[in-house]
Amino acid sequence: QVQLVESGGGVVQPGGSLRLSCAASGASGSIFSFNPMGWYRQTPGKQRLLVAGISSGGGNTNYADSVKGRFTISRDNAKNAVYLQMNSLKPEDTAVYYCNRDSRPPWDWGQGTQVTVSS
Numbered sequence: 001q002v003q004l005v006e007s008g009g010g011v012v013q014p015g016g017s018l019r020l021s022c023a024a025s026g027a028s029g030s031i032f033s034f035n036p037m038g039w040y041r042q043t044p045g046k047q048r049l050l051v052a053g054i055s056s057g058g059g060n061t062n063y064a065d066s067v068k069g070r071f072t073i074s075r076d077n078a079k080n081a082v083y084l085q086m087n088s089l090k091p092e093d094t095a096v097y098y099c100n101r102d103s104r105p106p107w108d109w110g111q112g113t114q115v116t117v118s119s
Contacts, residue, residue, distance in 0.1 A: 002107040004029055006064070006099055009113030012089055020084040020113060022099030033057075033077035038102030039084045041095035052084060053102040067093070089117045 008020040024032060028076070038053040051064045052073035061073050072085040082099050096112040 001026065004110035006097060006110050006113040009085055009115045011116045011118065013119055014090060014117055016089050016117070017085070017087045017091065018100075018115060020086065020115075022082040022084075022110075023062065024080040030077060030080060030082045032082065033051060034103040035104065036100060037073075037075060037082045039071075039073060039082070040098045040100060041093075041115075043095050048098070050102065053072060054082065082091065086115070089115075091117045093117050104119055 003026040004022055005025050006020060008018060010018060012018055016075050034056060036053060036055050037100050038050050040048050040050050042048040047082040049064065052071055053062045054073045054075055059076050061069060070086065073082065074082045075082045084097070086093065094115060096114050096118050098109055098112040099107060
């Protein structure tokens with residue numbers, strides 16, 4: 001089974017930046033390379049929504065309107081890693097961020113990483 005581990009979250013002021021990382025642990029091999037991947041966030045309202053997606057080879061990306069122009073998703077398939085660069089952070093970006101497969105049934109969810117944007 002794919003085991004997903006997110007990291008890089010923290011507490012930042014509005015306008016700040018964070019870079020999140022997602023890695024596969026366990027005997028997953030190069031499984032990321034065969035799958036589109038995405039970053040999701042879950043708000044206190046218990047919604048988990050896709051905010052950024054990237055194709056299996058990294059050639060295509062898409063973003064939710066709420067983060068477009070501020071967030072950048074990227075991947076390094078050789079490292080089984082997916083990243084989310086978040087700039088110009090706003091309080092409404094506060095959430096637990098998760099990575100997982102996009103556009104296909106998700107793997108088991110990891111613990112996520114908390115992002116808090118506050119003065």
